[in-house]
Amino acid sequence: MNKTALVPIAEGSEEIELVNIIDVLRRAGVEVTVASANSDGELQICASRGTKIVADVMLEECANRRYDLIAVPGGLPGSEHLAKHPVLDKLLRDQAAEGKLFAAICAAPALVLSAKGLLAEKTATGHPSFIQSLKAKKIDGAARVVVDGNCVTSQGPGTALDFSLELVEQLCGVVKREEVASPMVLTTTPTAYY
Amino acid sequence: MNKTALVPIAEGSEEIELVNIIDVLRRAGVEVTVASANSDGELQICASRGTKIVADVMLEECANRRYDLIAVPGGLPGSEHLAKHPVLDKLLRDQAAEGKLFAAICAAPALVLSAKGLLAEKTATGHPSFIQSLKAKKIDGAARVVVDGNCVTSQGPGTALDFSLELVEQLCGVVKREEVASPMVLTTTPTAYY
Numbered sequence: 001m002n003k004t005a006l007v008p009i010a011e012g013s014e015e016i017e018l019v020n021i022i023d024v025l026r027r028a029g030v031e032v033t034v035a036s037a038n039s040d041g042e043l044q045i046c047a048s049r050g051t052k053i054v055a056d057v058m059l060e061e062c063a064n065r066r067y068d069l070i071a072v073p074g075g076l077p078g079s080e081h082l083a084k085h086p087v088l089d090k091l092l093r094d095q096a097a098e099g100k101l102f103a104a105i106c107a108a109p110a111l112v113l114s115a116k117g118l119l120a121e122k123t124a125t126g127h128p129s130f131i132q133s134l135k136a137k138k139i140d141g142a143a144r145v146v147v148d149g150n151c152v153t154s155q156g157p158g159t160a161l162d163f164s165l166e167l168v169e170q171l172c173g174v175v176k177r178e179e180v181a182s183p184m185v186l187t188t189t190p191t192a193y194y
Numbered sequence: 195m196n197k198t199a200l201v202p203i204a205e206g207s208e209e210i211e212l213v214n215i216i217d218v219l220r221r222a223g224v225e226v227t228v229a230s231a232n233s234d235g236e237l238q239i240c241a242s243r244g245t246k247i248v249a250d251v252m253l254e255e256c257a258n259r260r261y262d263l264i265a266v267p268g269g270l271p272g273s274e275h276l277a278k279h280p281v282l283d284k285l286l287r288d289q290a291a292e293g294k295l296f297a298a299i300c301a302a303p304a305l306v307l308s309a310k311g312l313l314a315e316k317t318a319t320g321h322p323s324f325i326q327s328l329k330a331k332k333i334d335g336a337a338r339v340v341v342d343g344n345c346v347t348s349q350g351p352g353t354a355l356d357f358s359l360e361l362v363e364q365l366c367g368v369v370k371r372e373e374v375a376s377p378m379v380l381t382t383t384p385t386a387y388y
Binding site: 014015016019020022023024026027032034044047048049050051052053054055127128129144155156157158159161181183184185186187189 | 208209210213214216217218220221226228238241242243244245246247248249321322323338349350351352353355375377378379380381383
């Protein structure tokens with residue numbers, strides 16, 4: 001059975017980050033659900049640089065589902081909207097409590113994960129401008145991508161492809177990662193593992 | 195006055211490529227028009243890995259406009275749809291004839307630009323799987339991004355960010371390029387200039 005992933009998006013999510021996650025996971029055969037956090041039932045969001053993206057479902061429809069991965073894109077005010085969404089809050093807390101894979105990039109490690117206390121026992125990274133507000137057991141501000149057990153964090157749009165490939169490696173293994181990366185014409189940079 | 199750019203998109207365009215171009219150019223203050231090549235008047239396209247993206251206008255509405263840059267994303271069958279669109283055909287030929295900036299990535303240098311003869315006097319690159327069908331004066335298959343006068347070409351999703359930043363440099367200068375790149379947390383790789 002295919003692995004499954006939830007990618008929540010909101011008004012002002014960073015489009016490079018969210019599209020890298022969706023595209024790369026789907027190249028690996030992961031069944032990706034793109035879910036809108038809008039409060040008005042609208043599937044379409046306007047991303048941080050104005051790209052209009054249409055989600056597959058509303059986040060409310062995901063409340064009783066389980067995923068192998070929940071990956072949270074950054075961007076402002078996208079990360080703030082995602083941080084306060086009650087369905088995503090419960091899904092992320094359950095995911096972490098069950099030891100399942102959760103991930104965030106850019107502003108989202110600080111504004112979403114650490115604001116919920118989900119990095120208290122993790123080494124993590126995030127966007128340089130949010131490192132100060134990142135509440136984690138340890139911060140690795142130099143790493144482009146950090147893996148600590150079931151938690152993957154990363155820095156920003158420029159690291160979104162590495163981050164997405166690391167999610168493929170975590171879900172599907174390193175052979176699948178290389179299989180996906182090769183036709184994308186990549187220069188891969190190292191992940192920091194804890 | 196702000197610089198202007200046209201980014202044509204179609205069913206099956208590569209979402210990482212098209213979103214990198216849009217996002218990075220807008221970060222630089224370029225006025226970007228995302229135009230749908232759909233034949234049924236539908237603004238929304240389904241990109242190559244299923245991301246649903248809504249254009250700003252239909253390509254037909256751009257027929258009598260002029261842009262400082264036309265940048266063509268890759269992806270299949272997106273590049274094939276874009277190659278045969280009559281409005282884009284005229285816009286690209288005029289752009290090249292007037293010595294203005296035009297660019298393409300992945301499958302698009304071969305399927306769109308060189309199929310129209312627009313690379314006959316240019317050094318260019320493209321996706322490794324399309325290098326054989328690239329008809330250019332010279333091919334630099336090793337370069338991630340190639341600039342030859344008013345023509346910029348690049349290899350694929352993994353080079354889309356470098357490609358987009360090079361477009362910023364061409365339109366707005368190297369200082370703006372660095373200003374945009376820095377908060378994106380980048381490892382920049384060199385462009386090949388001819």
